Amino acid sequence: MEAPAAHNPVETELTVTSPEQMRDLGRRLAKLLGAGDLVMLNGELGAGKTTLTRGLGEGLGVRGAVTSPTFVIARVHPSLGDGPPLVHVDAYRLSGGLDEMEDLDLDVSLSDSVIVVEWGEGKVEELTEDRLNVVIHRAVGDTTDDVRQVTVTGLGERWAAVDLSVLTA
Numbered sequence: 693m694e695a696p697a698a699h700n701p702v703e704t705e706l707t708v709t710s711p712e713q714m715r716d717l718g719r720r721l722a723k724l725l726g727a728g729d730l731v732m733l734n735g736e737l738g739a740g741k742t743t744l745t746r747g748l749g750e751g752l753g754v755r756g757a758v759t760s761p762t763f764v765i766a767r768v769h770p771s772l773g774d775g776p777p778l779v780h781v782d783a784y785r786l787s788g789g790l791d792e793m794e795d796l797d798l799d800v801s802l803s804d805s806v807i808v809v810e811w812g813e814g815k816v817e818e819l820t821e822d823r824l825n826v827v828i829h830r831a832v833g834d835t836t837d838d839v840r841q842v843t844v845t846g847l848g849e850r851w852a853a854v855d856l857s858v859l860t861a
Contacts, residue, residue: 702846704856708828710838714740717842718747720859721826725752725806727776729850730820732812735828740840741810744826745780748808754778760810768805777805784811822848 708714725731725748733741742760749758754769760782769778802819809816817823829841844856 700852702851702854702856703843704859705841705843706860708740708838708840708842711740711743714743714840715747715750717859718744718749719751721824721844722748722751722806724854724856724858725776725824727804727806728802728820728822729806730802730816730823731806731808731826732816732823733808733810733826733828734813735840736830739828739830741828744828745778745808745810748806749778749780752776752778752806779805779807781807781809781816782811783809783815820848822850824851 706717708717721731721744731748733744735741742758746758749756749769752769752775753772754775754777755772756767756769758769758778758780759767765783766779766781769780771777807819813825823846825843825845825847827843827845829843830837830839844859846852846854846856
């Protein structure tokens with residue numbers, strides 16, 4: 693039996709120059725997401741991961757203010773309509789990889805939720821081959837600079853035919 697064909701990642705890069713633009717990017721990204729999607733956010737402290745997630749929450753129409761879940765690890769935001777809930781996870785303090793992540797029962801929620809994991813690299817990839825990686829780069833040291841380079845990469849069959857260039861609009 694042949695292994696399934698691997699899908700080449702789809703990718704787009706864009707420049708964001710303010711927190712408002714980062715939120716707007718999150719709102720645009722939300723239009724591409726549905727139940728079962730995993731979004732991994734990576735970037736330095738203060739890069740804008742939570743700001744992007746705040747925009748995702750607005751775009752998905754979920755209840756509750758989206759704030760950093762650093763100390764609670766995971767926060768669920770139910771949908772105010774008929775869309776999927778948003779599960780917002782901060783994996784920064786988790787060191788056990790997938791075993792520790794499984795304790796959060798994310799694999800149970802994945803099929804009916806949009807899951808966003810900050811600092812998920814090396815910890816949640818095994819949840820699904822289909823995921824969206826968002827890497828936010830900022831100038832290190834100059835904290836007054838709001839310019840961010842954002843790379844969005846879709847991995848797996850789910851993202852193979854998705855046009856991520858709509859995010860640059």
